[in-house]
Amino acid sequence: MLPHTPSPLLSLPGAVAAEGPDEGVAAHYGDPFREQRALAGGSGFVDLSHRGVIAVTGPDRLSWLHLLLTQHVSELPPGRATEALILSPHGHIEHALYLVDDGETTWAHVEPGTREALIAYLESMKFFYKVDVTDRTGDIAVTYLPAGSIAEVPEGVVVRETAYGRDLFLPRAQLAEFAAAHGPAAGVLAHEALRVEGHRPRLGLETDHRTIPHELGLIGVAVHLQKGCYRGQETVARVHNLGKPPRRLVFLHLDGSEVSLPAHGAPVRLAADGPEGRQLGFVTTAARHHELGPIALALVKRNVPVDAPLLVGEATAAAQETVVEP
Structure with a gap:
């Protein structure tokens, strides 16, 4: 399957195609807030079939991956979900992998x-x-079931289960049949809103060419500090010991009076300095939440006061919640 080949579920009633990094699947099916509420309540599913799927087989797969990844996977038990990064030699995030091993194959979606x-x-x-x-x-489609879902997984399908729900490595040929049996479908707008609410960073949105794991709170989540050498480990250890990453991830409650959400990259400043003040960060993902209203994640300089009111763009007031301690 070529990148961004449209999902067959875009033919479902009310489907509106997503744009940007989620091109190829549905942004929503007519009512994003209803879809969010369904997911939050443990029903429905999300078509993530635009994500890449990689399989690693062979008797050395776990010991080999252990040498390359930031996560401890040499003794990863079958069925246990984990996530890991691949870093540049300077410790910057290059890849994020969401992993599970079924005893014969290590599966990852990216x-x-x-x-x-x-x-x-x-x-x-x-x-x-x-x-x-x-x-x-080309033959496996990632599908998400929310936490609390009682939907039955088709026999033989590999499942990656976390506190946030289940990622299914579903045969692509079964996608339409699965949708018919496990609706209602929810689009990626609902999925993203719940991701932002959960403070979960995403490669390419919360990261840029110089992002290190500490800035996003990924130490202990995707980075294991007690494992052997891997590319970029020196930077991870140095920053961990010094405790001073240059930036930190924050969660923002945005002023609900603005009609449009701030775009990725919108500048973040101290509200006291106004729109002409010095830029101290940028919005990474913004979303409309069914209960919280407009919300966002942003990367800001480490020394921004944790209780300081912020200004997003030219006029959007924002109150911050700490995700990564300064």
């Missing part, structure tokens, strides 16, 4: 548009290890 570069890197690091890396995006 951001749209990243799988080709990730596979090329993995292939370059195989050396003498007995592993095979396969792009399974």
Whole structure:
């Protein structure tokens, strides 16, 4: 399946296609707030079939991945979900993988548009290890079931279960049948709003070319501090020991009087300095939440006071909640 090939679920009633990094699946099916409420209540599902799927097989797969990833996976039990990063030599985030091993294969889903570069890197690091890396995006579709869902998973489907729900590695040929049996469908706008509410960063939105894991609160989540050497580990250890990442992720409650949401990259300043003040950060993701109203995640300089009122763009007032301590 080529990148951004439209999902067959875009033919469902009311489907409106998503744009940007989520192109190829539905933004919503007519009522994003209703879809959010359904997911929050444990019903429905989200079509994430635009995400890349990679499978690693072979007897050395876990010990080999352990050498490359920020996460401790050499003894990963079958069925246990984890997430991991691949860093640059300078410790900047290059890839994010959402993993589960089924006892024979390690499965990972990744951001749209990243799988080709990730596979090329993995292939370059195989050396003498007995592993095979396969792009399974063409025949496997990622599908999300929310926490609390009682939907039955089709037999043989690999499941990655977390506190936030279940990611299914569903055969792409079964996607339409699955949708008919497990509706109502919810779009990625609902999924993103709940992600922002949960303070969960996403590669390419909460990251740029110089983001390090500490800025996003990923130490202990996707980065294991007690494992062996991996690319970028020196930066991780140094910043962890010094405790001074240059930026930090914050959660923003936005003024609800504005008609439009701030775009990715919208500047963040101290409200006291006004729209002409010095930029101290930028919005990474903004969303409309069914209970909280307009909300956002942003990256700001570490020394921004945690209780300071902020200004987003030219006129949107924002109150911050700490995600990563300064």
